[in-house]
Amino acid sequence: MSDRDLRDRAPSSSEGGARPALRRCVRVDPDVFATEHWSRRPLLSTAEELGGTFTDLLDLDAVDELLSRRGLRTPFLRIAKDGAVVDAKRFTSPQGAGAEVADQVSSDAVLRLFAEGSTVVLQGLHRLWPPLIDFAGQLAADLGHPTQVNAYVTPPSSRGFSPHYDVHDVFVLQVAGEKHWTIHEPVLADPLRTHPWTDRAAEVAAAAERAPVIDTVLRPGDALYLPRGYIHSAVALGEISAHLTVGVHSVTRWGAVESALDLVRTLAADDPSLRGSLPLGVDLADPDATTEDVAAVLSGLQRWLADVDPAAVADALRARTWGQVRPAPVAPLAQSAAAAALTADTVLRVRPLLRAQLRAPAGDRVALVAGRRTHDLPADTHPALAALLAAGELKVGDLPGLDAGDQLTLARRLVTEAIAVVPDARPGGAGGHHGGRGDTGGA
Numbered sequence: 001m002s003d004r005d006l007r008d009r010a011p012s013s014s015e016g017g018a019r020p021a022l023r024r025c026v027r028v029d030p031d032v033f034a035t036e037h038w039s040r041r042p043l044l045s046t047a048e049e050l051g052g053t054f055t056d057l058l059d060l061d062a063v064d065e066l067l068s069r070r071g072l073r074t075p076f077l078r079i080a081k082d083g084a085v086v087d088a089k090r091f092t093s094p095q096g097a098g099a100e101v102a103d104q105v106s107s108d109a110v111l112r113l114f115a116e117g118s119t120v121v122l123q124g125l126h127r128l129w130p131p132l133i134d135f136a137g138q139l140a141a142d143l144g145h146p147t148q149v150n151a152y153v154t155p156p157s158s159r160g161f162s163p164h165y166d167v168h169d170v171f172v173l174q175v176a177g178e179k180h181w182t183i184h185e186p187v188l189a190d191p192l193r194t195h196p197w198t199d200r201a202a203e204v205a206a207a208a209e210r211a212p213v214i215d216t217v218l219r220p221g222d223a224l225y226l227p228r229g230y231i232h233s234a235v236a237l238g239e240i241s242a243h244l245t246v247g248v249h250s251v252t253r254w255g256a257v258e259s260a261l262d263l264v265r266t267l268a269a270d271d272p273s274l275r276g277s278l279p280l281g282v283d284l285a286d287p288d289a290t291t292e293d294v295a296a297v298l299s300g301l302q303r304w305l306a307d308v309d310p311a312a313v314a315d316a317l318r319a320r321t322w323g324q325v326r327p328a329p330v331a332p333l334a335q336s337a338a339a340a341a342l343t344a345d346t347v348l349r350v351r352p353l354l355r356a357q358l359r360a361p362a363g364d365r366v367a368l369v370a371g372r373r374t375h376d377l378p379a380d381t382h383p384a385l386a387a388l389l390a391a392g393e394l395k396v397g398d399l400p401g402l403d404a405g406d407q408l409t410l411a412r413r414l415v416t417e418a419i420a421v422v423p424d425a426r427p428g429g430a431g432g433h434h435g436g437r438g439d440t441g442g443a
Contacts, residue, residue: 021139024050025171025223025246030142039169039190039227039250042183042214047221054173054221057131060242063153066122066129068107071095076128077105078121079113083162086118117158122151125244132244137328137353139171139246146249146324154179154236163208163233164197169248170226174218177241179234183214186229192254197231207231218243251321259316260308268304318357323372328352330418331425338425339415342408344397348420350389356419358385370419381410388420 019030026033027045037043047053066072079086091109094100114120122128126136126149140147154177165186172181187203188195197204208231217237218224226232228250234243268274274297283289328351338346350356357369361379368375368385377385383401388394396411397404414420 019142021135022142024052024054025139025173026225033225037225037227041227042230043225044214044216045223045225047219050221050223052221054175054223054244057135057173058125058129058151058175058242058244060153060176060240062129063120063122063151063242067105067110067120070128071099072105072122072128073101074103074105076123077110078123079110079118080121080161081113081116081118086113114153114155117155119155119158119161120151120153122153125149125151133329136246137326139248140325141353143248145169145251146321148247148249150245150247151175151242152234152245153240153242154234156236156239156241158236161233163204163231165191165204165229165231166197166226166247167191167193167195167228169228169250171244171246171248172218172224172226173244173246174220174222175242175244176220177239178217178219178237179241179243180217180237181214181224181232181234182208182212183224183226184208184210184212184231186231189229190227190252191229192252204231208233249324251317255320256313256317259320260305260313263308263312263316264301264304267307268301271300271304274300319372322355322369325353325355325371327354327371327418330421331427333427334425335415335418335421337427338422339412342396342411342415342422344395344404344407346396346411347393347423348388348396348399348411348414349393349423351418351421354419356389358382358389368419370417373417375417375419377410377413380406384410388414 022030022033025045026037026043027049028037028043033043067077074088074092077091078088079091088103091106091113092103093106093109094102095104095106110120125132126147127133132149136147136149156177163182163184165188184207187200187207191197213230214224216224218234278290278293330351355371359367359369361382364379366377366379366382366385368377380401384399384407387398387400396407399407399410402410411420415422
C-alpha cells in the first residue's frame with residue numbers, strides 16, 4: 001500500500017460491495033454508467049431490470065408519518081399546485097401547548113390541499129428519514145459527489161411542476177403509483193447554480209413542445225437518471241404517485257475555477273500595486289478614465305494566477321466538497337459512554353462514510369483532516385492513525401507506535417471527536433468488542 005493510500009481515505013466503492021447504492025439505481029454496470037451516461041445522457045431502468053423496489057427507503061405510510069407525527073417544519077415541506085409553489089402560511093401553524101413554533105406543518109391543512117390536487121414535496125429527507133440518511137450517504141460515496149433527497153407525492157391525474165430543468169443531476173426512483181414522464185434535450189448544457197431555468201423560461205417552454213428523448217410511465221421500482229439541464233415534467237396517473245428525487249451536486253470544473261479565484265483574491269491582496277486608489281475625481285462613467293488602471297489590474301491578476309499552486313486549488317475544492325457531505329451519524333450518548341470505558345480490547349472503527357486525509361508530520365505535529373474539520377495531533381500518533389485508516393478497524397491495543405497509555409488517550413480523542421466509533425456501544429455502558437447491531441446506521 002502506498003503512502004498516499006495511507007494518507008487519504010475517502011469512502012471506498014468496495015465498502016459494502018461495489019457501489020451498492022448506485023447499483024440500485026441503474027440497470028447497467030457502474031463502469032458503463034460512468035463512461036456512457038454520467039453527466040452525458042439519461043438512463044431509464046425498469047423494476048424488472050433492477051430486481052426490486054424502493055419501498056424500504058420510503059412508502060406512503062412513511063409519508064403520512066412524516067406529515068402527521070414528526071413535527072415537520074418548513075422548509076422541509078413545500079406544496080405546489082398548477083406549477084406554482086403554495087404559500088407556506090396555508091399549511092403551517094403553531095401546534096398546541098408547548099409547540100407554539102408557527103412554521104410547523106398542519107396535517108389537516110395538508111390534507112385539504114392534497115385533496116384539491118396539490119403536490120406535496122418533502123425536502124431534505126437525507127437529514128430526516130433513517131433509511132434515506134443511509135442511502136444518500138452511500139450513494140454520495142459511490143459517486144464521489146454530494147447528494148440530497150426530496151420526495152414528490154402527487155394526487156391522481158395531477159401535475160406538480162411545469163417543464164423545467166435542474167442545475168444538478170437527479171435520480172428519480174418511483175416508490176408508489178404511476179407517473180408519466182416527458183424528457184427533452186437541454187437548452188443549456190451543464191447549467192450552473194447561476195443558470196436557473198426561470199432565466200430561460202421561454203426557451204424551456206419551446207423545447208418542451210418538441211419531440212421528447214424519453215416519453216415513459218414510471219411504475220414502482222423504476223428509476224430514471226437525468227443529467228443536469230435535461231428538461232422534464234411529470235403527471236400522476238390514476239392513483240397517488242410518489243417518487244424520490246435524489247439530487248447529485250456534481251463537483252465541476254467551475255468549482256475549481258471558483259476555488260482558484262478565491263486563492264487569487266487572497267494572494268492579490270498582498271500586492272501594493274493592486275491596492276492603490278484611483279485618481280481624485282475619477283469619472284467612472286467614462287471608460288477611458290479607468291482604462292489604464294483596469295489594464296494594470298488585469299495584468300496583475302494574470303501574474304498572481306500564474307503563481308497559484310494547482311495542489312492548493314485541488315485542496316480547496318476538496319474542502320468545499322467535503323463540507324457538503326456528511327458521514328454516517330453517531331450516537332452521542334452511546335459513544336460518550338464507550339469513550340469513558342475504553343480498554344485495550346475495545347474495537348475502534350473508522351466512522352462509516354467519513355472522508356479523511358492524514359497529512360505528513362510537520363515537526364512534532366500531524367494534521368488529520370476529517371470531513372469539515374482539521375485535527376492537530378502529536379506527530380508520534382501518525383503510525384497509529386495511518387494503520388487505523390488503512391485497516392478501517394483495529395483494537396485499541398493494536399494501534400502501533402504508542403504505549404498503552406497513549407493508545408487509550410488517542411482512542412478516546414478519536415471517539416469523542418467522532419473520527420472513530422465503538423461498534424455496538426450503548427448509552428448506559430461500554431459495549432466495546434462484542435457483536436450485534438452497529439450504532440452508526442442512522443436509526
